[in-house]
Amino acid sequence: MIKAGIVGGTGYTGVELLRLLAGHTEVSISVITSRAEAGRRVDDLFPNLRGHCDLQFTEPEVERLSTCDVVFFATPHTVAMHTVPQLMAAGTRVVDLSADFRLRDARLWSHWYGEQHACPELLAEAVYGLPEVNREQIAGAQLVACPGCYPTAVQLGLIPLLRAGVVDIRSLVANAASGVSGAGRQAKVDNLLAEASDSFQAYAVNGHRHLPEIEQGLSDAADSNIQLTFVPHLLPMIRGIHATLYARVSGPVDAQQIFEEFYQDEPFVDVLPAGHAPQTRSVRGANVCRLAVARPQQRDTLVVMSAIDNLVKGASGQAIQAMNIMFGLDECSGLQTIALLP
């Protein structure tokens, strides 16, 4: 039985880890931390867990966390980087769901996150936890940086085309939309139901923190510096990310085949038949990315549609998938839940 800890268990990725791990037969959670809620029963905060979780939140203490086989960080950025080095030194494996170890370039990280990185020396060691790209490296990693939600949806939608070398890498567009759970469980006027429901808008048009992460991954796939216009939008719903991706091609390309072949052995990427479009509800609560591709009017722009649940394949599910790989478990353990539809 793998002994797991969760740092920062009061956010949405925390409760989602608990929901999914409750069904994982080879992992038991031994500690879940929260400074603000220390001493409170977890199922008092998250009543969906009543009957499924007997834990209480505790203060985050490195000593206790380091007795775990693996620690998940479900914290805002800039938290994990202050504790991870100690856990690494203690031999504990780490799956960080935050942004602290996603970028290889510490200066780029500082530019986008506004402060110095606390342990830049670990950036090279951290493995970017997108199993469809880095499965082998994840298996041997002590520190995995889970991809962001938008980056997961966008990369899974564009990498096959970039690897195939069939699209113009300087004019990529990612028009993405997310449910508000992506903004976390924090009291902000902008995310009130009375503000965010029954409306739709773009945000962070001049620069979202997920942009450098996406460009890093796509440039790796293209083996050259790509350029992406990335515009996120806020959807009036809780869960779900949908990315509509535009890439220019010239000449005949069998994009459907490129996608089907690229993902033919992947357990958590589903390429829809030609002519279909993925709905976010078809992945609600499930660790899957559903993709579709089209070439409207046979012109020179490919359109890729990519849908995930931002809290599952975009966060906690993908973290567990990485953990399964790290510990040599069946990659699908604990991740077989079916999307809730309707």
Add this chain to the structure above:
Amino acid sequence: MIKAGIVGGTGYTGVELLRLLAGHTEVSISVITSRAEAGRRVDDLFPNLRGHCDLQFTEPEVERLSTCDVVFFATPHTVAMHTVPQLMAAGTRVVDLSADFRLRDARLWSHWYGEQHACPELLAEAVYGLPEVNREQIAGAQLVACPGCYPTAVQLGLIPLLRAGVVDIRSLVANAASGVSGAGRQAKVDNLLAEASDSFQAYAVNGHRHLPEIEQGLSDAADSNIQLTFVPHLLPMIRGIHATLYARVSGPVDAQQIFEEFYQDEPFVDVLPAGHAPQTRSVRGANVCRLAVARPQQRDTLVVMSAIDNLVKGASGQAIQAMNIMFGLDECSGLQTIALLP
């Protein structure tokens, strides 16, 4: 391995049976019928099932259905009663999610459903499938009539008080509200998103078909004819039923204790601590009824709050719970999914 069939698999209770049974290790679905969709892959209609269900819809044929150990009817009312007698004769066990066998009185049934009952002789044999009340009879039943969604929420909320004999049985009020999936997957203007969202209203105030079913069950519990005012409302959301129940008491009553004791051994009824109120989201996708009770200002009216997912504890989950009991399986098999929150 129990061989199961589903009649009427294109509705919401049908897809929910499939979602839940996919995680049930002792049941396999061998046939799922739909006249309208015969020949179509199930996961083409319900893309959340892609990768989890390899079935196609077939025409409903008694011969084939009768090879099953158990057949679920996920049909509109008046369908099951025409086929059930043949399946019974063939020795197949039946779990009917529709209203055809819920009322013991054929004349009352005709009054509310507007036609003659096709097999009134089976009404006495049918067992009302509320495990918290009829567990033993369900175990021995060949035909189980699953309770309606409102009746489940209302009965679980009032039966403990009626059994305890502490409330006035002639002035009960059930103010209930349901998400629109309760209306089924049928094209009706009233249930369009543009009509039903961003609004709230009562409906069927002068008489909803679930009233006689609820009164039958509550009268059994009270061992006397009770009288209930039942007003359902339509919620602008997909899943969830919430019932707010009002019952008049006189003198001191420890209602919290009555509920906790009544349900102490029940795996799927959760009595919240005093002072809490159940949220429908805390049961979304889960086979559980969460209850709370209060006595505002210590006056003479008790308020009980009862929340279920209408498609799970109010339909398909409860049907599987009954099946588990009928076949001597662990009552919780396939029903351990945790509610999706947020």
Add this chain to the structure above:
Amino acid sequence: MIKAGIVGGTGYTGVELLRLLAGHTEVSISVITSRAEAGRRVDDLFPNLRGHCDLQFTEPEVERLSTCDVVFFATPHTVAMHTVPQLMAAGTRVVDLSADFRLRDARLWSHWYGEQHACPELLAEAVYGLPEVNREQIAGAQLVACPGCYPTAVQLGLIPLLRAGVVDIRSLVANAASGVSGAGRQAKVDNLLAEASDSFQAYAVNGHRHLPEIEQGLSDAADSNIQLTFVPHLLPMIRGIHATLYARVSGPVDAQQIFEEFYQDEPFVDVLPAGHAPQTRSVRGANVCRLAVARPQQRDTLVVMSAIDNLVKGASGQAIQAMNIMFGLDECSGLQTIALLP
């Protein structure tokens, strides 16, 4: 032209006053205050007002406010009572949308609002601003206390029956539900879209601050102390209050006629034909209360349904209606907007 001021213009009742008064030909807003947003353009905070409102928020200053003919308080409770005495002394008329002057009994007020009332001597002078009950007193008032949102819906639904003396006044039940804009424009985790949408629940079951206000009004109507069980619920939508009211009767009562006659001359109360049920969307954005009444199965419980927009007839619209009466204007001025449907 009436010169109006608004204190506390950054909340939802503030922006709603602006929306409605923009279409009022006899009122101009000369000042709108907000400590937090002083100096900011109003339409920067509320972009729906771009092109319709040229004001900036200013610090609240009594001197400036007292130059207005009328000042609206769109503030949380306990704010108005500290400024109103000075404005009254200056001869300015006041319409308070908060709870500060709604209860006549200062001790009862303190019990529910948790502090001493700052000017209990004004409570007797304040007129409760429900035009359907107090039209004449409003006309002569210098200080009007606008009813709360729930109290408006509940009182308009029960007063005709109480005046007619046909219902048991000790067993009244008000089961009410509100959109989340009723909780105001404040950053609270509970009101996030990710928390409050796609769910339904009761709250404040053991005592909501609107209870004493409702009981005061209903007792006046009954000319005797009534007793009400009041359970509010939170709806997953922005605007709208729906109250389902239960009252016990004995013998024949033509409730439909009682309502139609009681409200026959009221411009903003609409009694629906028998058999109908009001939808909150039918009043969205409009200053109207739609009512319906039924007597299910001709038993002894009447069911009244009452729907308002909590921000219009439940707050800002009713405040303008009161102001129109106070200044001898057409009671409907500025209030003819039609509900937005769909």
Add this chain to the structure above:
Amino acid sequence: MIKAGIVGGTGYTGVELLRLLAGHTEVSISVITSRAEAGRRVDDLFPNLRGHCDLQFTEPEVERLSTCDVVFFATPHTVAMHTVPQLMAAGTRVVDLSADFRLRDARLWSHWYGEQHACPELLAEAVYGLPEVNREQIAGAQLVACPGCYPTAVQLGLIPLLRAGVVDIRSLVANAASGVSGAGRQAKVDNLLAEASDSFQAYAVNGHRHLPEIEQGLSDAADSNIQLTFVPHLLPMIRGIHATLYARVSGPVDAQQIFEEFYQDEPFVDVLPAGHAPQTRSVRGANVCRLAVARPQQRDTLVVMSAIDNLVKGASGQAIQAMNIMFGLDECSGLQTIALLP
């Protein structure tokens, strides 16, 4: 007083015409038709109109319609073209909200709408009713074809750039999203609340009927054939269209200034300050298009955001705007309603 008729009054654009025209002091509606609902009171179908509309639906009869000064067609496509010629002959002016007269090329129309055009000779005479482009022609028109909802949002967002000649006209992208009221008030499973809420998806990726209309308008603006990739999406809400537009530029362009100058005299187009993004809720119920423009990272792709209410500036409001122009009225008459926020 202008005498107006509405053909097809049971859909959403019909009820929206009624809502807006009720506040128009120079127009009275004398007839509103519906085959299905003939004889029924309009406010029985649309309860928001109770107290504001005394009309009944009647059978559509040319004779009666031709006594109107102006007739609005709020019908599905292929209806208007069979009646308009007779009304034209009778001298009645026509504002068609459907697609029948939007394309100048009858063969293109047939290709997209699947049947022969009934009166191709009128296509040249019809004026495309986008006031910001065709104000003068509208003034003199007998037949105005109102733009579609997507075409309004997309054209208003791209025309200034095309007129300025600063963008590549062969690689335009319009990523658009609409609330479900755009699909009309028709019973379809796909548009049920239980299907379309809490989800997001693209649709009609391989070709939406609004594409040729948009390309016609944009090509006019560019004075050359443009090429657009247009991908519409379905939003889980009732009203609102948001278009995110991508256009490639080279070299320095002051896009903010281009937009501000282009629309400086337009009463119903609002260019937001740099750095802002339009929310659909800021136009809910209002006849306005709010626009913003950005150039992320100063790279070579401009991003334009355009938000309208599909039923107002995208349909009925724009139709009234055109009518105001046709009859020499103040262009803003009846169109001053402020968006409902929150």
